[in-house]
Amino acid sequence: MLDQFADTIRAAAARGASLRIRGGGGKDFYGVRLEGDVLDTTGHTGVVNYDPSELVITVRAGTPVAEVEAVLAGRGQMLAFEPPRLNAAGTIGGAIASGWSGPRRVAAGSARDFVLGVRLLDARARPLSFGGQVMKNVAGYDLSRFLAGSFGTLALITEVSLKVLPRPVAEATLRFELDEAAALDTVNRWAGQPLPLSASCHMDAALWVRLSGACAAVDAALARLGGERVDDAEAARFWASLRDQTHPFFATASTLWRLSIRGTAAPLGLGAQLTEWHGGLRWIAAPLEAQVAHAAARGSGGHATLYRADAALRSGGIQHLGSAVLALHQRLKQALDPQGLFGAHRLHPDF
Amino acid sequence: MGKPELFETIPDALADKDELVRRLLEGLPAHCVLHAPEQLKPYECDGLSAFREVPLAVALPETEEQVVHALRTCHGVRVPVVARGAGTGLSGGALPHPRGVTLGLSKMKSILALDPLARTARVQPGVRNLAISEAAAKHGLYYAPDPSSQIACSIGGNVAENSGGVHCLKYGLTVHNVLAVRLVTIEGEVLELGGEGLDAAGLDLLALAIGSEGLLGVVTEITVKLLPRPQLARVVLAAFGSLEKAGEAVANVIGAGIIPAGLEMMDRLATGAVEQFVHAGYPLDAEAILLCESDGTPEEVAEDIERMIEVMRASGATEIRLSRDEAERLRFWSGRKSAFPAVGRLMPDYFCMDGTIPKRQLGRVLRGIEKLSAEFGLKCPNVFHAGDGNLHPLIMFDANVPGQQEQASRFGARILELCVEAGGTITGEHGVGIEKIDQMCAQFRPDELATFHAVKAAFDAQRLLNPGKAVPTLQRCAEFGAMHVHHGEQKFPELPRF
Numbered sequence: 109m110l111d112q113f114a115d116t117i118r119a120a121a122a123r124g125a126s127l128r129i130r131g132g133g134g135k136d137f138y139g140v141r142l143e144g145d146v147l148d149t150t151g152h153t154g155v156v157n158y159d160p161s162e163l164v165i166t167v168r169a170g171t172p173v174a175e176v177e178a179v180l181a182g183r184g185q186m187l188a189f190e191p192p193r194l195n196a197a198g199t200i201g202g203a204i205a206s207g208w209s210g211p212r213r214v215a216a217g218s219a220r221d222f223v224l225g226v227r228l229l230d231a232r233a234r235p236l237s238f239g240g241q242v243m244k245n246v247a248g249y250d251l252s253r254f255l256a257g258s259f260g261t262l263a264l265i266t267e268v269s270l271k272v273l274p275r276p277v278a279e280a281t282l283r284f285e286l287d288e289a290a291a292l293d294t295v296n297r298w299a300g301q302p303l304p305l306s307a308s309c310h311m312d313a314a315l316w317v318r319l320s321g322a323c324a325a326v327d328a329a330l331a332r333l334g335g336e337r338v339d340d341a342e343a344a345r346f347w348a349s350l351r352d353q354t355h356p357f358f359a360t361a362s363t364l365w366r367l368s369i370r371g372t373a374a375p376l377g378l379g380a381q382l383t384e385w386h387g388g389l390r391w392i393a394a395p396l397e398a399q400v401a402h403a404a405a406r407g408s409g410g411h412a413t414l415y416r417a418d419a420a421l422r423s424g425g426i427q428h429l430g431s432a433v434l435a436l437h438q439r440l441k442q443a444l445d446p447q448g449l450f451g452a453h454r455l456h457p458d459f
Numbered sequence: 460m461g462k463p464e465l466f467e468t469i470p471d472a473l474a475d476k477d478e479l480v481r482r483l484l485e486g487l488p489a490h491c492v493l494h495a496p497e498q499l500k501p502y503e504c505d506g507l508s509a510f511r512e513v514p515l516a517v518a519l520p521e522t523e524e525q526v527v528h529a530l531r532t533c534h535g536v537r538v539p540v541v542a543r544g545a546g547t548g549l550s551g552g553a554l555p556h557p558r559g560v561t562l563g564l565s566k567m568k569s570i571l572a573l574d575p576l577a578r579t580a581r582v583q584p585g586v587r588n589l590a591i592s593e594a595a596a597k598h599g600l601y602y603a604p605d606p607s608s609q610i611a612c613s614i615g616g617n618v619a620e621n622s623g624g625v626h627c628l629k630y631g632l633t634v635h636n637v638l639a640v641r642l643v644t645i646e647g648e649v650l651e652l653g654g655e656g657l658d659a660a661g662l663d664l665l666a667l668a669i670g671s672e673g674l675l676g677v678v679t680e681i682t683v684k685l686l687p688r689p690q691l692a693r694v695v696l697a698a699f700g701s702l703e704k705a706g707e708a709v710a711n712v713i714g715a716g717i718i719p720a721g722l723e724m725m726d727r728l729a730t731g732a733v734e735q736f737v738h739a740g741y742p743l744d745a746e747a748i749l750l751c752e753s754d755g756t757p758e759e760v761a762e763d764i765e766r767m768i769e770v771m772r773a774s775g776a777t778e779i780r781l782s783r784d785e786a787e788r789l790r791f792w793s794g795r796k797s798a799f800p801a802v803g804r805l806m807p808d809y810f811c812m813d814g815t816i817p818k819r820q821l822g823r824v825l826r827g828i829e830k831l832s833a834e835f836g837l838k839c840p841n842v843f844h845a846g847d848g849n850l851h852p853l854i855m856f857d858a859n860v861p862g863q864q865e866q867a868s869r870f871g872a873r874i875l876e877l878c879v880e881a882g883g884t885i886t887g888e889h890g891v892g893i894e895k896i897d898q899m900c901a902q903f904r905p906d907e908l909a910t911f912h913a914v915k916a917a918f919d920a921q922r923l924l925n926p927g928k929a930v931p932t933l934q935r936c937a938e939f940g941a942m943h944v945h946h947g948e949q950k951f952p953e954l955p956r957f
Contacts, residue, residue: 161710162817162848163628184716213657220663221635234906242815243628243847244887246621246670247895247902248911248930253634253666257658274716296576300600302687302756324758368656372577388657409655427660432648437661439917444910455661 109152113264114233116147117449121231126452129260131170131202134194137416138206139259139454140426147264149201155179156267157241164224164241166269169201176200180272188216188273193352201265207257210351211307211318214299214385216273220256227267228255231445241269261451261459262444276306276320278327281343282335284315288375291315292387296372299386303329309350310383311357318347350384357382361393363417365401369410376404391415402428425457434458465510465893466556466927473536474558476515482536483518483560486528491566493517502543502561506608507551509810509864510893514541514555519563523641523649523679526562530677531647533560539926540645542673544584544616547608549811550892552620552672552928559926562677564615570594571680578685579638579655584615584678588622591683600685603630606888607796618678621670623888625721625795628846629754632888634669636684642668642676645919655682667914672890673925675918689754692720693764694788697771698745698778702726705747706821708774709845712751713818715770717763721752722846723795726825729802729840729853730794736801739794742778749776749845750791798842799853806838806855808864810871813895814878815849815887827877828852835870837863849887850878876901891929899929900936908933 120127126144136142152170160183167176173193180186190210191203204226209218225239239245239252255265286294291310295317299305304321317333319326330337338346349355357380358364367376371387378401379394388410392401398414405412406428414426429437434456441448441459453459473479480494493499494516503511515538518529533540539559546553555561568585575598580591588609592601605624606612612622618640621633630636639653653665668675699705705724712719725733725748730741741748751771753763764781771779782788794801802809816824825841832839838855852874856867875885875898885891885898899908911930915922931939 159817159819161714162819163713164817207658207663217631217635218658220666221631230906230910236904236907236910238907238910240882240884241817242849242883242887244623244632244815244844244849245884246888246890247884247886247899248891248907249675249914250621250634250666250670251910251914254663256666257663262662274718277716293576296578300575300578300598300687302690304756304759322755322759322762324762325756328756328758368654368658370577370579370655372574385657405656411654411656411660413660429661430651432650433652433661433664436650436664436917440662440914443913443917 110229110235110266113147113152113229113266117229117231117233117264120145121447121449124447126449128451129205129264131199132172132195132197134198135202135206140422140457141419141453143452149199150197152266160185162241163243163272164269165272166241166267167200168267169199169265171200173198173200173203181275184275185272186275187222187270189213189219189222190351191219200268204256204268205258205260205265211309211347211384214308214388215306220253222271223253223256223268224271225269226252226255226265228263228265230263231447231449239269243271259451259454261441261455263450278323279318279320280326280330280340281338281346282317282319282330282333283338284317284335285313286310286315287313288383292372292375295386298333307347308384308386311381316346318343357391357393361416363393363395363421364415365392365394365396366413366415367392367401367405367408367410369405369408373408376408378404398424423457427456429456466558467932469537469539469558469923469926471537472558473538479536479538479560480516482532483516483529486532487518487520487525491519491521491525493519502555502563505543505546505548505551505553507549507554507892507894510551510554512555512557514557514559514561517561517563519566521566523643526643526677526679527647527649529560529562530643530645534645534647534921534923537921537923539923541925542619542677544613544619545587545611547612548616548620548890548892549813550886550890550894552890552892552925554893556926564613567679575600577655579682580685581680581682582614583680584613584618586614588612588614588617595685596688599688601688602636602683603686604633604636607799614681614683615678618669618681619671619673620888620890623844623849625723625844627844628722629718629720630686634666637665637669637681638684639682640665640668640678641680642678644676645921645923650676653682672892672929674915674929675924689720691757691760692752692754692788693760694750694752694782694791695764695767695771696741696780696791697749697751697776698742699747699749699775700745700777702747702825703822704775705749706818708749708771708776709818711770711774712767713846715766717766717770719751719767719846720754721750723750724748724843724845725795725798726841728838729798729842732801732805732840733794733798736804737793737797739790741794745777750795795842802840802853802855806857808856808858810854810867811889812850812852812854812871812874813886813889814875814883815847816878816881816883818845818848820881820883824850824877824881828874831870831873835866837867837870839870844887847887848883872898893928896928896931896935897939899931900939905933905936908936
């Protein structure tokens, strides 16, 4: 399979074509535009190495996320960054290439945080390996974590080693009637205390909070926080619908902005909104002017992404990069993929 | 064939020291530029004192503007720049360049903002690691990564090295606890990487900058995450009759779904050295001891500790003690935290290795180290961040005995190669610096090193930032490989041999 990938890369390079690396295709809606011939990774599957006592799993990039999670669940472990499963075919390579993370990210860390190492084929089809299968590794620049979120624009990830964590022994969800400002204040105050918060969501004047951890810790927090206890099955469905974006808020929005900002930033008042990550992630289902969205995010210490929209809207760019940072992006792209072989214009109109 | 030179000559570099100082003084006050030999002497090494060089000058900027000026100046005249924090690094990352400027960030030590509700602190690079936690304490918050040198080491240095500590397994490394940095490039351009949100637009440049050992830019401001201080911590001390048994206990704890706040192992030589020094109360007849800590709410800790003790017992611990109060917890830890100085008292010199291995390889690697210890005739106590597989063998030697330092160096190199063979890495948290530059050739292939150089060029095309450190040139590896044939393989076959 790796030989086939290498041949595909060499052939594309020889004819000056570009390649679009694709796993399950669940994220095809995302990006400035899709260009190039599809390089399908879904044939390159399998768990290469998994030893639960090492807290590390090494898998080939085309392996479905669902399969990896099933293997981990069999040993009481999980991918703590809760990668969104946008369709049943979603691959681990796609999860890392997107760098996207689910509700637990606010407590456990992001996809990038859990990357320990990658194997890849670069734009010259050379097999390279960065990072490894150990928790701590500071030899060389951290290219494996750098590739998380690069959306197939720098190299073809062929294998990933990820840190995994034990599944929490106990989990419970509470619901509170609170307006947005009060919810932001409340959840951030709680997050500054030793409470086992593992996720939060605010929408429609309700704050949802998930607690995860040792039984005693969850019980103590339940007693302390009050609120309305949500039935476990309903809670599981709710958090999964946020993680996988099957919740009607996501499913019905035709234009969706994603604002990643300071969690304590005041309510933005930009339109229909769903808030995650203790206020750090605000989804806005409204066709905002790009300048308005970018300015609002910048004013709150973060950035905005035109996450889902008509192709015409996206063609102008989905994120704003300052000129110095953009120039550095272009130099890095030039350094790693000088021919512009991989994922041309997926992330930015200029590269 | 001699050892390759540490520093290549940079063509067309300004060599006139007076002229360089004059240019630096155009943007820095006189008290911020050191150039007299007696002023430069204190900067000749960092925590790795076996390597010493005197720089042309030392610049100690007080503002970001002055950092920009120093970098622009050096860039303009092609003079290398070595950034330096508190100088506690153990891999020689801040070793001066003999024809360069050392840029010390120690005067930039303000905590610029601390937002208890958002749980972040914005600080300058010279702020000490522990000072952040001290400032956050009144809000019940702290900064989690805690390298052993935390009373002295600076957050800027932590960013450069991606420092860890004894609590990494649960709380992560520096890269997991930093939200944003302001990075000044060698050209004097200020880049804002990351942000106050949990992720940033575009590629993850923050991941690249953290741990780049001063080769990509100079950090002038860092925004860190703060965590709620755990209400309680307790530590279990367990003794074992063999290193293998202790290693199995480590695997069993994690296999049982427990993530200890800290999980440390020490061998008999290490506990012996420590007991003479701090009287931590370690059992001296044990081949290995484990320190296994739980932190959190009292309920969580009680639940964890009960399970930890159960696992230790089932794994064959010969003795188990539980810290009864905070004073005893700190006493149990005091031995581990003073392991390096304790060994330093027994022998004039030691090298501290920093390899990381998959935990299942522990027995094999420790046996290998034991064999090497006999072969080289040098003692080597081991302390080990067992939870994350990070070994710190301490090779003891006396530099005054002719040849012993060279022997110790070769012993260290063999240990690191053993770690690479076991599927691990040559450095878990101390960085490559100058110390492990040749072992990088064992860990990475030429194509991978070439990729690192391509990344470097995107930030610093003239290779003026900390040249000669962290990533060896292909030529250096070829020379090293020629001196040191690895498993009889000819490495770097595409390069001409000398």
